[in-house]
Amino acid sequence: MFRPLIIALFAVSAAPAFAGPGADLGTEAAELRDEAQARADALAASPAAPAEAVDESFVVRVEEFSAAAAMLSRRIEDANGPQDLRCIFRGMSADAGARLDDFAEAETQADTARVYLEYVYLFNQAAEIAPEADAELPRIEPDPGFACPASRDPLGEG
Numbered sequence: 513m514f515r516p517l518i519i520a521l522f523a524v525s526a527a528p529a530f531a532g533p534g535a536d537l538g539t540e541a542a543e544l545r546d547e548a549q550a551r552a553d554a555l556a557a558s559p560a561a562p563a564e565a566v567d568e569s570f571v572v573r574v575e576e577f578s579a580a581a582a583m584l585s586r587r588i589e590d591a592n593g594p595q596d597l598r599c600i601f602r603g604m605s606a607d608a609g610a611r612l613d614d615f616a617e618a619e620t621q622a623d624t625a626r627v628y629l630e631y632v633y634l635f636n637q638a639a640e641i642a643p644e645a646d647a648e649l650p651r652i653e654p655d656p657g658f659a660c661p662a663s664r665d666p667l668g669e670g
Contacts, residue, residue: 533646534642534646537584545635552626552632555622561621564621564624581601581602593648597645604638608634
């Protein structure tokens with residue numbers, strides 16, 4: 513009987529502190545960096561081979577990163593945060609999206625690998641800088657008096 517309670521208490525006490533949108537973007541950037549590096553390494557095995565189509569899942573994740581970086585820039589702006597930080601994320605957003613066009617121009621796997629390596633550099637910078645943005649954003653605490661409508665009895669019986 514006490515074991516589930518102890519496990520639940522341990523899980524709550526071991527939960528990480530507030531992770532804001534900057535930390536989330538930094539985590540995603542680190543994952544994308546590692547994926548781009550692995551793809552560049554794989555392509556380096558046959559540099560003269562013709563370029564192949566880029567994996568659509570990578571493209572989608574880059575587009576999501578681009579949107580998240582733009583939203584983070586906007587949140588910093590709305591919070592009257594530092595102008596340079598706003599510009600950095602706006603630039604990362606534009607850069608991530610623009611580099612997708614470079615894949616279409618790649619003629620060899622070496623060309624494609626170079627594009628991935630440019631992403632490695634971009635995502636490495638984002639992974640380092642993005643978590644710092646959370647310090648510039650107001651932390652939104654949950655309202656202790658708020659009752660989630662989904663937790664209410666839908667029939668009003670109790």
